[in-house]
Amino acid sequence: MEREDMVQCDADGISGIALIGSPGGSGSEGGKRRAYFEKAAAGAGIPVSFYDWKDFPWGEKAGGMGHSIVKIDAPEWKSFRLCEMEALTGQYGERLRQLSRMPVGAFFNHPSAVAAVLDKRGCKKRLMENGVAVTEMYEESFSCGEELFGFLRENRVHQVFIKPVQGSGAAGVTALRFSPGTGKRVLYTCAAPDRGGLVNTKKLHRLEGEAASAFLDQLFTMDCIVEKWYGKAVFHDYFYDLRVIVQGGRIDYILPRLSKGPITNLHLNNHSMEFAELYLDGAVSERIGEECLRAAACYPGLKSIGMDVLLEKGSLRPRIIELNGQGDLLHRDVYGGNRIYRRQVEIMRAMMAEGKYIG
DSSP: OOOTTOOOOOTTOOOEEEEEEOOOOTTSHHHHHHHHHHHHHHHTTOOEEEEEGGGOOOSSSGGGGGGEEEEEOOOOOSOOBHHHHHHHHHHHHHHHHHHHTSOOSEESBOHHHHHHHHOHHHHHHHHHHTTOOBOOBOSOOOSSHHHHHHHHHHHTOOEEEEEESSOOTTTTOEEEEEOTTTOOEEEEEEEEEETTEEEEEEEEEEEEHHHHHHHHHHHTTSOEEEEEOOOBOEETTEEEEEEEEEETTEEEEEEEEEESSSOOOGGGTOEEOOGGGGOOOHHHHHHHHHHHHHHHTTOTTBSEEEEEEEEBTTTOOEEEEEEETTOOOOHHHHTTTOHHHHHHHHHHHHHHHHSOOOO
16 A cells, blocks of 8 residues: 655656646636745745646656655535535545555645545544544434434434535535434524535534425435534633644644634635734643644655644633645735745755655
């Protein structure tokens, strides 16, 4: 099996960067990722060759990438239907595994490791096996809403999060509140029913009663995990969690994400702030760093990881929500100092100087 902490290296050395992604428009996520990464590389005087996922040369030589450090950005998909997004994510994982077998100079984030963290269940299990504090999931699986409600009633559980195993951008993520005594059920999600299926939206929806049950029946046609609900830390009446960027063995950026509701993703009209403005105790910041670095050590094939981190209300104990091998685009950063991508280029420059690299 291809080890995800290993990268291949051509004996003649590495001379540039190959970026695989989606060109998009200047305002699209793919367009921004490419533009600001290329800006950072240009500032360092390092050439970048761009490859579009749609017409990527899957031949043996792949356009001369044997002398390049390869950076992989996620493809952009036109579909917003959750079932189609699940299938596309599965296909993307296969492409990543295929890419891992191709002769390249070196991988910045190894494709096998990128594929591994796409699997929320497998990723969380690995973190827990290595002693990382996470938002824990229940071992049980469910095929419909009534099965879940029966479990919640039997165990006197009032709140859970439900998430598709393969998904990003809060697609299908659902916060459920349930009263075992009365059977009352209310859920919050950015997915919505549409012509017999669920679609991802950029708006938070509230469903209750039979509408909530019908929604869960549709959601559980996908492979999902059910997680324990942890109360999030509060800042000025806003719930918040953190997006932490770990690169090359250090914390490079921490972005608080604030929301009035249970889902904090920024595309849902939530907002961000500077980490320093939280005025957290130094010991809390230290614990955040220690937990994130412990999580990063579980995936040595990833030189850059975007981590979603929850701070428990009251204790401020950090728990890793999930990892993303392609979660490096933060608008607050690229419109500021572009520090994240400049740091990536620094790491790649060091890889070039070494001539070869083992993660």
